[in-house]
Amino acid sequence: MQDFIYQNTTKIFFGDHIDAELNAAVTQFGHNVLLVTGGHSVHRSGLYDRVQKLLSDTTITDLAGVAPNPKIDSVREGQRLAKANHIDVVLAVGGGSVIDCAKVVATAANYAGDPWELVINRELSRSTPQLPIVTILTLSATGSEMNSGAVISNPETHEKLGTSGAHTPAVSFLDPRLTTTVPASQTAAGSMDIFSHLTEQYFDREPANDATKGMIEGLMRSVIKWAPVAIKDGSDLAARSNLMWTATSALNGTMGLGNRNAWSNHAMEHVLSAYYDITHGVGLGILTPRWMHYVLTQDPTTTPLFARFGRNVWGLSGDEATVAPAAITATYDWISQLGFPMTLPAVGITDDQNFAAMATAAATKLGNSYLPLDAQAVQTIYRAAQTPGLA
Amino acid sequence: MQDFIYQNTTKIFFGDHIDAELNAAVTQFGHNVLLVTGGHSVHRSGLYDRVQKLLSDTTITDLAGVAPNPKIDSVREGQRLAKANHIDVVLAVGGGSVIDCAKVVATAANYAGDPWELVINRELSRSTPQLPIVTILTLSATGSEMNSGAVISNPETHEKLGTSGAHTPAVSFLDPRLTTTVPASQTAAGSMDIFSHLTEQYFDREPANDATKGMIEGLMRSVIKWAPVAIKDGSDLAARSNLMWTATSALNGTMGLGNRNAWSNHAMEHVLSAYYDITHGVGLGILTPRWMHYVLTQDPTTTPLFARFGRNVWGLSGDEATVAPAAITATYDWISQLGFPMTLPAVGITDDQNFAAMATAAATKLGNSYLPLDAQAVQTIYRAAQTPGLA
Structure with a gap:
């Protein structure tokens, strides 16, 4: 640590x-x-x-x-x-x-x-x-x-x-x-924000941080389980309680202690919503699985951590090479099932004329992220978010 | 919650x-x-x-x-x-x-x-x-x-x-x-204390506390993984770091928030070490698996939580009826492999003349524990700890 x-x-x-x-x-x-x-x-x-x-x-x-x-x-x-x-x-x-x-x-x-x-x-x-x-x-x-x-x-x-x-x-x-009166769409966006805070802190190069990673995995399972429940029935108090305490625990500082790296998706999303004023959680929902796919594809040394994520968070089993990408697919599917628009055009970003400027702005914050990203990498991730699925 | x-x-x-x-x-x-x-x-x-x-x-x-x-x-x-x-x-x-x-x-x-x-x-x-x-x-x-x-x-x-x-x-x-200079036996006793703090807060009747239970599971996996490493090589800084932050996180108050019940094993152990001045962690190591065995045997409604403990902490799979007792065996074996004396006679408690008085004292604290225990129940657990294994 x-x-x-x-x-x-x-x-x-x-x-x-x-x-x-x-x-x-x-x-x-x-x-x-x-x-x-x-x-x-x-x-x-x-x-x-x-x-x-x-x-x-x-x-x-x-x-x-x-x-x-x-x-x-x-x-x-x-x-x-x-x-x-x-x-x-x-x-x-x-x-x-x-x-x-x-x-x-x-x-x-x-x-x-x-x-x-x-x-x-x-x-x-x-x-x-x-x-x-x-x-x-x-x-x-x-x-x-x-x-x-x-x-x-x-x-x-x-x-x-x-x-x-x-x-x-x-x-x-x-x-x-x-x-309990928060609409489903805002519940989904809020839950995605919680999940993103957890992934931002989980995907970190510090090798000796099992205590923190383990707590994060537990909080991830909580939001994964309870977000769909609260979206389906806003009055479910068990769901609302778990989501509320998970949200606070996820970003009261403890879940990043002992870490090395800066965040990734928030920097990329902040630029998006600065240009287009989209809902923060929606932007995160669109970007996060594309970021995961990009990172795993570009850097095979991240496979063990994505595999751990798959096993301990998504309950997957099998060898690392199978579980790591399957965890990203599970993440994509969960976000999609929360009711998110899963592409940038679906939230009204139909042109790409700002991608270069946005990517340049985001990249200034990404030199020490889990996988350091330059403007070209960020543009690749933005462009991947123009069509559905993980390609 | x-x-x-x-x-x-x-x-x-x-x-x-x-x-x-x-x-x-x-x-x-x-x-x-x-x-x-x-x-x-x-x-x-x-x-x-x-x-x-x-x-x-x-x-x-x-x-x-x-x-x-x-x-x-x-x-x-x-x-x-x-x-x-x-x-x-x-x-x-x-x-x-x-x-x-x-x-x-x-x-x-x-x-x-x-x-x-x-x-x-x-x-x-x-x-x-x-x-x-x-x-x-x-x-x-x-x-x-x-x-x-x-x-x-x-x-x-x-x-x-x-x-x-x-x-x-x-x-x-x-x-x-x-x-790094803490001897193996004290490392083991300290690790058992950490693990016990986590089990005391985990085995609780509050049904809607997934956020907390999930964090506890992560901390449990951390101490289960790193205690044997630190016992084998005291100078391993990754092990020492994880154990230290796990210990602090386990009992800074956050892991019991939203819970209903009082603790169990600490009350039973405090009486033991008040009478015999044994090491607290050693007493916990002897009692905890016997307490688990007693609770699961006496109250089948605890099966789902012991099964969750088996799956999320010990990585077991299978149906609830199998995983629940297997989790207790895994707990016993882990404690035993840390080098603990696993019976009361092994720590010099060879007579049982104080069991009735000790059980009566402990039971005053156990009316609101996960499974409420009276003096008779505590005596049963003390007596189960006179011989090796879970019987």
Whole structure:
């Protein structure tokens, strides 16, 4: 294992704790609250009103309408509101996009310049004091509820970049019952995001990391099993609970400890959704099996790990040369059965005029990935995603 | 999943960080340091001198000679030293026994009464302010380096009881290289402790806890694979690294989240080692397969989980009725091959005059275990451990 330093101080309330604990969790930091939310669902479900009632002794300023692939303009508006209203604490109620936006707002509240500078300069972001963040999670996907990361998009520059703040959320409320109304398509996209976080950390060159790889395999089996159940019956609480805790566990930092390599598919997908604003999980679902196929085909030394993936995650048996590609086929089939469009044209990317520019942008992040990828390799993977299947 | 609340603020330095980080990690809390250690190995290895040099600008008070199954008298001595020397921070250098003792001393330093009261009254212990604790781990086993628990023995009353303090250690240094000189027998006992922590949390009635069970299975495979390697060649750093991180991950709280039941084998073993002062891991190695055999035999509804254990942990295949008992045999054989004495007489417990009293004491903790056990059931398990094999 590679040396590492790890600390994660987020307090998790899993289950039915919101009514009893939310007010104290928020007001321990003060009474001027910036309430960050996304679309209409938080109103439709009654959650917005419930939160307002529970925080009746606070002064709430709203930052509403944060979009998927959250945009830097929302962060700028949040920065303005936080400064104007002397905000003490940021409460994010939503999924990963809302939480990510809230995190950068919490830093930008203490920053004089434009918040995009905090996105492109991770060190600057980490060293800027950050307001405390409380989250109420409504979608199992990104793990943002228990890590310090955030991904923000800048439509003007076609950039979608990850940054990191000084802290993880102080408190996160994870109640699976809040996710029973998530539509099937969003459940599928969220589940793919979970699965991708796990594969990004699993496919790593560190040879002596069985403890971590074993935990990842268990979490992979959990999302593989429960995503179809939740898609079929959104009210299945066992499915929603397992997906929620799997999502948080997958990206609270522990599953990459001791690793060597950078991620692959997220870099390629971030460029895709920066250009086309597609759903992050959908982009990952299209790219991931093509990336796996490319890696195994290009580098036979990856066969043992793909075979382990096949045996321990997909329950396959047989020799390595058979199990390794079969695991990739199983991955493709599982994603497809979740209801995903499996090609780029199916999500409206019918031309390839941006492939060269996107591949060049993605490749800047892929020099230390599991299989290092240059712009030509990324283009090959994008092009493979133009037609169904693994070819 | 059952509702839960979780927070763990321990900062982990894994690998080669001691020289660069120890002094700052300790002195952030002050300069009066209580240094808690066990036997001679910390001197023989040079670690004691190294720590003293790194902390040359502090005033160190020694609490040395903490024994395995740490005794309440060591805690009393630590309490006296901490008060007399106005200790700011407790530094534990050793294995789980040393760390456990240091934890209760850190609480007792702020307590006016006898520290045994903190052991028998968990709520009192948790509500008493605790001095900050820094640890340097030298044995992969108990997970004490990242949890708030401690187990203390009182030879006079034949009691060995678990308690819990207000905090987990503030900082823990985990350098696998410090464990390369651990003898084979202690490596085996420590590995059995890890494995037991995992089985205690795995065999649980909560039906919707696949995320946790899956992570546990991965950690089980890690200790099953690497313990024999480390026993054969103590200097194998891949083995030592995996065992160390598996030990910490197994008992930092995450692997029991969402569970329903109390533990089984630890309650039965604590009584055994309270009466006979045997090595904790050895007692667990003797009892665990007998407990499994008893549970599966007595309660056929446990067959599916034992079968899952057989498939996902031991790689067995076949129908449930075959795989479930085969998994227990595999467990017995693995423990035996680690070099364990596999019966109570083999560790010097040749009479059974205490079985009734021990079983009665253990049963007080077993009313909510995976299979609730009364004193008669515990006696049956103790008696099964008088002869080799699973009968």
